[in-house]
Amino acid sequence: MKNLRVGVIGVGGIARTHMPGWKQSQHTEVVAASDINANALKKWGTDHDISKLYQDPLELINDAEIDIVDVCTPNSYHCDLSVAALKAGKHVICEKPLAPTASEIERMIEARDQSGKKLMCAQHFRFGDGSKLIKDQAKSIGPIYHARSWMLRRNALPVRDGFLMKKHSGGGACIDIGVHVLDLTLWFMGNPEPKSVTGVARTELAKDHNAFSKMGAYNHDLMDVEELAAAFIRFENGAVLMLEVSWMLHHEAGEFEDMQVWLYGKKGGLHWPSLEKLTSDPNSKSHSNSTLKPLPRSVEAHAQECIEFSEAIINDQPVPVPAEHSLQVMKILNSVYESQQTGKEVIL
Numbered sequence: 261m262k263n264l265r266v267g268v269i270g271v272g273g274i275a276r277t278h279m280p281g282w283k284q285s286q287h288t289e290v291v292a293a294s295d296i297n298a299n300a301l302k303k304w305g306t307d308h309d310i311s312k313l314y315q316d317p318l319e320l321i322n323d324a325e326i327d328i329v330d331v332c333t334p335n336s337y338h339c340d341l342s343v344a345a346l347k348a349g350k351h352v353i354c355e356k357p358l359a360p361t362a363s364e365i366e367r368m369i370e371a372r373d374q375s376g377k378k379l380m381c382a383q384h385f386r387f388g389d390g391s392k393l394i395k396d397q398a399k400s401i402g403p404i405y406h407a408r409s410w411m412l413r414r415n416a417l418p419v420r421d422g423f424l425m426k427k428h429s430g431g432g433a434c435i436d437i438g439v440h441v442l443d444l445t446l447w448f449m450g451n452p453e454p455k456s457v458t459g460v461a462r463t464e465l466a467k468d469h470n471a472f473s474k475m476g477a478y479n480h481d482l483m484d485v486e487e488l489a490a491a492f493i494r495f496e497n498g499a500v501l502m503l504e505v506s507w508m509l510h511h512e513a514g515e516f517e518d519m520q521v522w523l524y525g526k527k528g529g530l531h532w533p534s535l536e537k538l539t540s541d542p543n544s545k546s547h548s549n550s551t552l553k554p555l556p557r558s559v560e561a562h563a564q565e566c567i568e569f570s571e572a573i574i575n576d577q578p579v580p581v582p583a584e585h586s587l588q589v590m591k592i593l594n595s596v597y598e599s600q601q602t603g604k605e606v607i608l
Contacts, residue, residue: 263327264351264570267292267312267320269341270332271304274355278330278382279308281566284559288328288570294320321345328573330566331355334422335430339364342379346371351378353569357439358586360430362594365587372583380569380579381586383443387564389554394448394523394532397552401525401537403497404449409521410504411441416516417466417487417507419478424485432485434461434593437517438505443581443589445501445521448532451585452495458605459491459596465508473507474516491596 264287268275271293282288292312295301305313314320321329321344329345331338331354339359342352346368358381359365372379385391398404422428423436446452465471466487469480488506495501511518521532528539535552559567565580572579595606 262287262289264288264573265292265326266290266328266330267294267323267326267350268330268332269294269317269320270334270355271295271297271300272332275304275330275332277384277560277562278332278566280560281563282330282570284563285567285570287574288566292320292323292326317341318344321348321350326350328353328570334428335360335435336428339368342368343371346375346377346379349375349377351569351573353380353382353566355382356443356586357381357430357435357590357593358583359590360435362587362590365583365590369583369587378569378573378579379583380565380572381443381581381583382562382565383440383581383586384561384565385440385444386447386581387561387568388533389557390533390535390552391444391561393535393552393554394521394530397530397537398448398450398523398525401523401528401530401539402450403499404523404525405499406524407445407449407499407501407522409441409445409501411437411517411519412504412509412511412513413437413507413517414511414513415472415474415508416513417473417475417478419473419476421479421482424478424483426484429485431593431597432461432463432489433487433505433507434489434596435485437507438489438503438593438596439589441505441519441521442503442592443585444532445503445523446588447585448521448523448530449495449499449501451588452497452499454588454592454595454608455494455496456605456607457491457493457592457595457599459489459599461486461489461597461600463487471508489593489596491592491599493592 294314
């Protein structure tokens, strides 16, 4: 029998990406699940041969057999469920964003510290082989003084109410995909302390009743979150970052999205995901571009984050994505909204 028993709250799409990791980990097995949708819960239990099924998530949280709670619900429910699980003595891995507001993440960190359990945000882009290689190489071009990053989609707005209604999501593209690319960029940069944010958060296309999404039909009138966010961020160490995210932009995004990170340091530049490294030789007055080669691995990033979380518990090591990093991300993204409302730079 494996050491750690997992209970999953919310059995929608993202929970399915976690299951391979729990199965591949030598330490974990999923023993229970919870969802307010009884039919979806029953099907999930049948698909994964699990009989402990709870419509009330608090029943799962209070199940003495469970060691890890995997929170895969819409954003606005992350904080209360995670805090309850930590207070019940469970380790918690929670889907991104850890919570839609910085104050909620501070509550979660407090509950973590009081419980002595582990808390981690599931930022799966960190766990790709190319991401880890860029993180390792970032030191060789440093210090990084400028960065650009974007995650842009063209008519690819998520159509479920959990994304489009602020009461469930806490925000639109800024919270949904901005969390991904901002977390990855800050991690590459060494998580410098943010100093100020100037941002915009707008909807220009999606509310038009003729607008469409490649992801399906959606209720134009129900949507009350932004489709586009952009920001200019200053850090205490003097570095700056330009960030752009959108679900709907008239931008060449390939089949689904264009996600890129550019890092510029005094000794060179790096690009993700191409893994290109750019340097200059002052002696020969020449440029050099090379492509970094990661070691191939078979484990997908969503699975790897679950495996590494379980290993952090077993070995009593720090989790790969500290909640403090998620707090930093959300302070910046919350400031984008504040800057949009005030029309001013937000000092952190």
